[in-house]
Amino acid sequence: MSFKMALRSIGSNKLRAVLTMLGIIIGVMALVVLVSIVNGATRSVTDQMSALGSNYVEAYVWSYGRKALTMEDLNEWVESEPLIEAVAPDSQDSSMVKYGSKSQRMTIRGTTPAYYEINGLQLETGRFLKNADILNGSRVCILGPSAVDALVGYADCVGDEISLDGLRYTIVGVLGKSDSLMYSGYGDNVIYIPYTAMVRQFPNVAEGINNFYATAPEGTSMKEAEAAVRAFLSEKVGTDEWGNENYYVYSMDVMENAMGSVTNVLSILLGGIASISLIVGGIGIMNIMLVTVTERTREIGIRKAIGANRGTILRQFLLEAVVLCMMGCAIGIFLSWCILRLANVVVADMSMRFALSGNVVVLSVIFCFVIGVIFGLYPANKAAKMKPIDALHYGG
Amino acid sequence: MIDLHDITKVYQIGDEKVYALDHVSMHIYPREFVSVIGPSGSGKSTLMNIIGCLDLADAGVYRLDGIPIEDYSEKQLARIRNEKIGFIFQNFNLIPKLSAEENVELPLIYRGVKASERAERVREALDKVGLTHRAKHLPTELSGGQQQRVAIARALVTRPSLILADEPTGNLDSRTSREILDILMELHEQGNTVVLITHDNDIARQAKRSVHILDGRLTEVAL
Ligand SMILES: Nc1ncnc2c1ncn2[C@@H]1O[C@H](COP(=O)(O)OP(=O)(O)OP(=O)(O)O)[C@@H](O)[C@H]1O
Numbered sequence A: 001m002s003f004k005m006a007l008r009s010i011g012s013n014k015l016r017a018v019l020t021m022l023g024i025i026i027g028v029m030a031l032v033v034l035v036s037i038v039n040g041a042t043r044s045v046t047d048q049m050s051a052l053g054s055n056y057v058e059a060y061v062w063s064y065g066r067k068a069l070t071m072e073d074l075n076e077w078v079e080s081e082p083l084i085e086a087v088a089p090d091s092q093d094s095s096m097v098k099y100g101s102k103s104q105r106m107t108i109r110g111t112t113p114a115y116y117e118i119n120g121l122q123l124e125t126g127r128f129l130k131n132a133d134i135l136n137g138s139r140v141c142i143l144g145p146s147a148v149d150a151l152v153g154y155a156d157c158v159g160d161e162i163s164l165d166g167l168r169y170t171i172v173g174v175l176g177k178s179d180s181l182m183y184s185g186y187g188d189n190v191i192y193i194p195y196t197a198m199v200r201q202f203p204n205v206a207e208g209i210n211n212f213y214a215t216a217p218e219g220t221s222m223k224e225a226e227a228a229v230r231a232f233l234s235e236k237v238g239t240d241e242w243g244n245e246n247y248y249v250y251s252m253d254v255m256e257n258a259m260g261s262v263t264n265v266l267s268i269l270l271g272g273i274a275s276i277s278l279i280v281g282g283i284g285i286m287n288i289m290l291v292t293v294t295e296r297t298r299e300i301g302i303r304k305a306i307g308a309n310r311g312t313i314l315r316q317f318l319l320e321a322v323v324l325c326m327m328g329c330a331i332g333i334f335l336s337w338c339i340l341r342l343a344n345v346v347v348a349d350m351s352m353r354f355a356l357s358g359n360v361v362v363l364s365v366i367f368c369f370v371i372g373v374i375f376g377l378y379p380a381n382k383a384a385k386m387k388p389i390d391a392l393h394y395g396g
Numbered sequence B: 001m002i003d004l005h006d007i008t009k010v011y012q013i014g015d016e017k018v019y020a021l022d023h024v025s026m027h028i029y030p031r032e033f034v035s036v037i038g039p040s041g042s043g044k045s046t047l048m049n050i051i052g053c054l055d056l057a058d059a060g061v062y063r064l065d066g067i068p069i070e071d072y073s074e075k076q077l078a079r080i081r082n083e084k085i086g087f088i089f090q091n092f093n094l095i096p097k098l099s100a101e102e103n104v105e106l107p108l109i110y111r112g113v114k115a116s117e118r119a120e121r122v123r124e125a126l127d128k129v130g131l132t133h134r135a136k137h138l139p140t141e142l143s144g145g146q147q148q149r150v151a152i153a154r155a156l157v158t159r160p161s162l163i164l165a166d167e168p169t170g171n172l173d174s175r176t177s178r179e180i181l182d183i184l185m186e187l188h189e190q191g192n193t194v195v196l197i198t199h200d201n202d203i204a205r206q207a208k209r210s211v212h213i214l215d216g217r218l219t220e221v222a223l
């Protein structure tokens, strides 16, 4: 009933109502459209990046001298576990490396061919490890870009021999500098050799796998993959005598993390700007409500004379302000929807899709409601406080 | 039910003090029909606004049903205006945006009456003043007499025990005034207390009791 009254008094001056709502409409549109576009763009970038296969789960295992985890365990597991696509061990040691006249201590990593994909490496020349290298324990190696700089310089070294602690290895490939986010973090002053060759040459690696990477097949979330890794390790490695886990699992959803923080900053920034325009819209509403209250002073007097109390009048004008705000909000959301549809047509070939984000819609509805209440309260209270006789005699 | 004792209302206009009511004492009993007459500016409206709880006196005691008016809360006063008192103003005071029936319905909404019962009572009240056929019209689409009848319907729709009419016929021709007065007389016969303000002696003579007011001072008139 009072809702109908509010709608009517808003409807009695449509032009003014629309102009008043304009502030709210623009504010809501700014909020919804900007945040939705940021979300859409982020999603598209994230999708493209994760299609490159840069998401993985990393696990550390403490073996305490026993052979906790072997290559066979991993191979068996990856065969039977549908949530895991590929797995690559990562064993490290250091060794004295000699190439020609140069020699230097360097990190050696023993792994399998899957490592290349999982960590998003890029070859400059030659090849990475092959399955045959693993089966045979071939003494081949691949140099990281910094290792090339340090040992070789600019010459083409594929096919040359290199010695690790006196044992000869053939260089079969050289890695390029990668822009891959996680790769640069590890440094690239590294020499990769087959895991089996590593086990044979470095005695402390023979204790078992301490570190491995796993990826999930497309469509599986990293959370599920991480859970699968945990389940596997809890069965294989278990806990120590005090109940602490003998392993540590870390899910590297790189793009999601990086883009997530960018999106958050952008969303907060844009949301902040939009909120300011919403507040400005709210001030517009307060302004008009004050005018309305003054214009309708006599009406307020009449209402009080026939039995409206302070609360009734307060509610009436507050409701009017809130309805005004919510109508602006609804129109703003509708227009945002139209704009986003339009944007989708425009960027159709850019594999980007903008959708009205539910969260932002809910947020703007709440925000508009709060603004309606805050900026409606003062005018409504002014109306409610009027003395009946003064109001009745206002302006004649 | 209404007991005014030494009521004084003073308006300060510049340096001058205007006594709109000057130590007025008066008693109105239930079911009385009292007319208040006096020239323009004598304080009639001021008196009625105080009786109707729209205004407060500057001095004196106003007891409504035995309780001093200051002891009522704002909410209780609103309730009294809604349930106990029906106002009829000289200038009708209808809400221009609302149709005749919506104007009449408003006091019932404030009272919290159910929609179905509201419709019933609004029809009844409009029927009483003979305006059923104009129910959907806005005040601007009605003549002065019709507007005043809507205002009367609004005043009596809550079945108040006290009807306060402030020059209800002041803006109307004599034939329409007659009709309005007949309605008021009828209400009185049905058991309502009616206070009728007028500056017309002929009209005042209709009442059983008449008081005269001049420069804010009150005298009983023997009829
Ligand atoms: N709000 C006000 N401010 C100042 N003076 C006022 C106010 N209201 C009334 N008065 C003064 O009080 C006196 C009584 O006014 P009131 O309205 O009661 O007269 P009235 O008898 O109803 O006159 P009328 O027959 O013209 O309606 C007048 O002299 C008027 O000037």
Ligand SMILES: [Mg+2]
Pocket: B044, B045, B046, B166
């Ligand atoms: Mg008057």
